[in-house]
Amino acid sequence: MVTSAPLVRPGGAGTFAGGRPGRPPDEPDGPGDGTAESRERSGPSGRVSRLRIGWHAVARTGLRRVTVTRPLPAGLVLGHDQRQVPVPLRLFAPEPVRVTLIGGVWAAQLLIFRAFAIGARVFVVTTEPQAWQGFGERATGQQSRLTIVGGEPDQPYGGTAQSPVLTVFDLGMTGPATSPPLGPWHSQLTVLRQLDRPGTAVLQEAELAVMQRLGSEEATLAAAARKLGPPSGQLLQSMEDDMLALFGDGDDRYLFLNQTGIEQQYMGLPRR
Structure with a gap:
């Protein structure tokens, strides 16, 4: 797909519309979702508990934010x-x-x-x-x-x-x-x-x-x-x-x- 826009050398100034991506409306603040399961996985401060040898607990809301970087195409x-x-x-x-x-x-x-x-x-x-x-x-x-x-x-x-x-x-x-x-x-x-x-x-x-x-x-x-x-x-x-x-x-x-x-x-x- 091509456009009729002029060909511009990389490095010119430019801005992107839109602000920071937000979380879904029904997603609460913090790593926990308020359930007993979440409180069990979190420490007193509400943060995810310290890493233990052999396993690592992550809140479900945190998993929803995990993304995978797209690899460069081959060739x-x-x-x-x-x-x-x-x-x-x-x-x-x-x-x-x-x-x-x-x-x-x-x-x-x-x-x-x-x-x-x-x-x-x-x-x-x-x-x-x-x-x-x-x-x-x-x-x-x-x-x-x-x-x-x-x-x-x-x-x-x-x-x-x-x-x-x-x-x-x-x-x-x-x-x-x-x-x-x-x-x-x-x-x-x-x-x-x-x-x-x-x-x-x-x-x-x-x-x-x-x-x-x-x-x-x-x-x-x-x-x-x-x-x-x-x-x-x-x-x-x-x-x-x-x-x-x-x-x-x-x-x-x-x-x-x-x-x-x-x-x-x-x-x-x-x-x-």
Whole structure:
């Protein structure tokens, strides 16, 4: 779900309506409910009795106030939204995941740089190998973490939860000629450096779509391919350089990348 509100960088001033949460109208003050059972569990001051080895009594009204903190969603952290809430990208899973990125090699390599941190191995099929030469070694210090291959794989690579596999297709404005086989913990990232009609099919078929700022014609094609509302077409054209949009994993998300110093050192500032 998106709105037509302007995209505002996190950290701006703001207030929330409403006061402190109150207790239900029929709930009395204090930890006890006035019953004999409550008085038995409480000390002379009305407070919960001292902890005893082996058991701990808590008043029923106190239990009603206990809450569980919601855990962060699982996945590779792609960035943070305007409320500074982490936005994950569910890039790897027991079942294959297909992601389409509309953007440049810089954005693709940023995703891969972060995937390296969770143990990923990467195979790149590209028409421009010089753009990828040496990237894996610089990022990881190892030669085996990123491999440039000459053609589309004819069988899935073996991946595990500890060492997932990502096959990247960087073929310009189209995806692979055929849908490559994918196994467990083996995902596909298709990079469309520019969106034109030949690339809309791979955008439609992807479970997840990630986009840098788009031109007007690209935004129109993307909105039609992903069945996005009119506000999305406008927001996709107004994002800042260090922003991405994520579609297909719940609500539509617009996020700030929050590059680390190491990422800036190895990859430079955001660009497409």
